[in-house]
Amino acid sequence: EAQVTQNPRYLITVTGKKLTVTCSQNMNHEYMSWYRQDPGLGLRQIYYSMNVEVTDKGDVPEGYKVSRKEKRNFPLILESPSPNQTSLYFCASSSRQGAQPQHFGDGTRLSIL
């Protein structure tokens, strides 16, 4: 089954404690991206990757890092989380931009205390 898998689905943690949200896709997609969803703001892109070892900033990259060492994985790293990063995060992948739709994971709800 084609899917994008995020872990964990829920996490409550404290300010400053490094965390990583993993994302894995089994569709051999080149393009992967991370979004955060906040009430009244829709989805905003954090980072995206066009292929292995190719990453670029989206609209709201501050406080986040990513890596793309393998095609299937695109982890999101918060080196020093802060309360304003409390949000719902989605990973997505597609074979290419344009007509190919992005497949979304089920989301990770992060709460930073």
Added chain:
Amino acid sequence: GEDVEQSLFLSVREGDSSVINCTYTDSSSTYLYWYKQEPGAGLQLLTYIFSNMDMKQDQRLTVLLNKKDKHLSLRIADTQTGDSAIYFCAELQTGANNLFFGTGTRLTVIP
């Protein structure tokens, strides 16, 4: 990113038609998408339309695109309680590498 605007809420009675509207600001957008998000779930692509089209129909869904006014709408015929969700429009601009999403419209279907 460019502003993509939607109304935040819409309520309709079961069996009626729902019309969810979206306005965007970049006339060079190539594809425009509608996604559905059910509670606790990710986004599910419902349909999309290429910018050289005016209309696309897919079963109960009709997408209308007015490029002159930069207006996109999603009509759901015979709305059911299972259609209750948040609906996002998104645009892919020419040469861009990401989608710009609207704020989402929460559709509530009243039995």
